[in-house]
Amino acid sequence: MKDRKLNLEGFTLIETLVVVIIVGILAAFAAPSWAAFVQQQKLSKAADRVYWEVMGAQSEAKKDKLTKSPPTTIQDVDPTVTVTYPATMIQFDYRGAVKNEDVIPYRIxxxxxDxxxxxxxxxxxxxxxxxxGKDASECDALSSSS
Structure with a gap:
């Protein structure tokens, strides 16, 4: 009589399916929060870009000794982010100060x-x-504190 060796290495089909199902459930819970995180990062990046465009216009006004305004369209802003400017554009004078004081506070x-x-x-x-401003309430507070 021959001895048969049982092959006990590896995973069974049931074990593999259980792992796949558990990973799928975890992914289903994580996906919405991941999407919100990605959208928040896009919004933060766009806000930083707008901030540096405003600061750049102020710096150029001082450097060139001319009146400058930030651009009304900003490159490299994600298409899922909407940027809204006030009707009157802000201008910086040759000293870097706001030329048209009546637009203060100037909120973009x-x-x-989505x-x-x-x-x-x-x-x-x-x-x-x-x-x-990091959110709507902080934006309102910054706009009214001036």
């Missing part, structure tokens, strides 16, 4: 098209002090 709104998330860039003083 950014919002995500969520209710929003940020803003606010020029708060005639000297050009600028901050990024």
């Amino acid at each position: 709104n950014l919002s995500a098209t 969520t209710s998330k929003q940020k803003c860039v606010v020029v708060m003083t005639i000297l050009g002090a600028t901050k990024i």
Whole structure:
């Protein structure tokens, strides 16, 4: 009589299916929060880009000794982010101060098209002090504190 060796190495089909199902369930829970995280990052990146465009216009105005305004369209902003400027454009004079004081506080709104998330860039003083608002309530507070 021959001895038969049982092959006990590897995983059974049932074990593999259980692992695949568990991974699928975990992925289903993680996907919505991951999508929200990605959208928040896109919004933050766009707000940073707008902030640096405003600061760049102020810096150029001082450097060139001319009146400058930030651009109304900004390159490299994700298409899922909407940037809304006020009707009157801000201008920086040759000293880097805000030339048209009546636009202060100057608020540029950014919002995500597929969520209710929003940020803003606010020029708060005639000297050009600028901050990024992290959400709608902070944007309102920055706009009203001037």
